[in-house]
Amino acid sequence: MSLEITHLGSGSRGNATLLSTNETNVLIDCGFSLIQTEKRLAALGIKGEEIDSIIVTHNHGDHAKSAERASKKWNAELHCNLETATRMGWEPMRVCRTFGSLERVVCGTDFSFIGVPVPHNDADNVAIITSSGKNERAAFLTDLGESTLELKKHLEGCKHISIEANYDQKKLIMGPYPDSLKRRISGRGGHLSNFQTSKLLSEVMHSGLNSIVLTHLSEKNNAPHLAESEVLYHIGEEYNGGIAISKQNGPEFSHFLGQEEVEKIRAN
Numbered sequence: 681m682s683l684e685i686t687h688l689g690s691g692s693r694g695n696a697t698l699l700s701t702n703e704t705n706v707l708i709d710c711g712f713s714l715i716q717t718e719k720r721l722a723a724l725g726i727k728g729e730e731i732d733s734i735i736v737t738h739n740h741g742d743h744a745k746s747a748e749r750a751s752k753k754w755n756a757e758l759h760c761n762l763e764t765a766t767r768m769g770w771e772p773m774r775v776c777r778t779f780g781s782l783e784r785v786v787c788g789t790d791f792s793f794i795g796v797p798v799p800h801n802d803a804d805n806v807a808i809i810t811s812s813g814k815n816e817r818a819a820f821l822t823d824l825g826e827s828t829l830e831l832k833k834h835l836e837g838c839k840h841i842s843i844e845a846n847y848d849q850k851k852l853i854m855g856p857y858p859d860s861l862k863r864r865i866s867g868r869g870g871h872l873s874n875f876q877t878s879k880l881l882s883e884v885m886h887s888g889l890n891s892i893v894l895t896h897l898s899e900k901n902n903a904p905h906l907a908e909s910e911v912l913y914h915i916g917e918e919y920n921g922g923i924a925i926s927k928q929n930g931p932e933f934s935h936f937l938g939q940e941e942v943e944k945i946r947a948n
């Protein structure tokens with residue numbers, strides 16, 4: 681039994697990640713249009729109707745855009761916390777099931793997750809820590825201005841980590857954004873820089889970590905080679921697993937929890 685992890689795409693124009701066990705298909709975030717999401721799932725041979733649950737991390741459009749429509753059309757359970765439900769106008773029980781911080785939610789027979797609160801402007805965002813198989817854990821975290829002690833505790837022991845590397849500090853400072861926006865992005869409720877992500881990864885590094893995927897790279901304030909080289913610089917010598925970058929237009933690859941191999945998906 682393994683957990684197959686496939687990013688359908690990641691960035692400020694949309695985010696969605698497909699997690700599949702033998703029994704259960706779960707989407708973390710549904711931030712593309714419904715047509716785009718179905719197209720990307722179809723590239724993997726999956727129909728929307730095969731999705732059992734959709735977990736929405738927070739209320740921003742690039743994470744929540746078509747979640748309600750997809751949930752209705754596919755008859756998939758929609759999960760989010762109360763603040764996200766309120767901000768999205770989703771009525772708990774009727775439209776979505778709400779979860780509390782660190783509350784374990786079971787989806788199907790072989791998959792569960794908890795939401796760990798993370799700081800992010802204008803949202804009650806959560807990092808998602810999943811558990812499947814023989815209690816193998818994977819982490820999915822994006823859109824946070826900084827890490828927290830609680831988050832670090834939950835990242836320890838995870839076999840897979842998908843984490844945002846939003847901006848390169850130098851590129852952001854030198855870039856075209858107004859100062860107020862630069863301050864917001866780099867502030868406590870903004871996004872993680874390549875350096876912050878590298879530091880966090882180096883702090884939670886352990887020999888059982890098999891795969892890292894860098895996500896939500898800013899197209900203006902970052903570049904894949906900058907993010908990857910900064911992370912490798914900080915974790916390089918201790919880390920034996922794979923590192924990949926999920927770009928805006930996926931899916932491009934899948935990871936299997938507990939295995940090092942990465943399967944490339946044929947582009948069509």
Ligand SMILES: [Zn+2]
Nearest residue numbers: 692740742823
């Ligand atoms: Zn986002």
Ligand SMILES: [Zn+2]
Nearest residue numbers: 738740800823
């Ligand atoms: Zn956000």
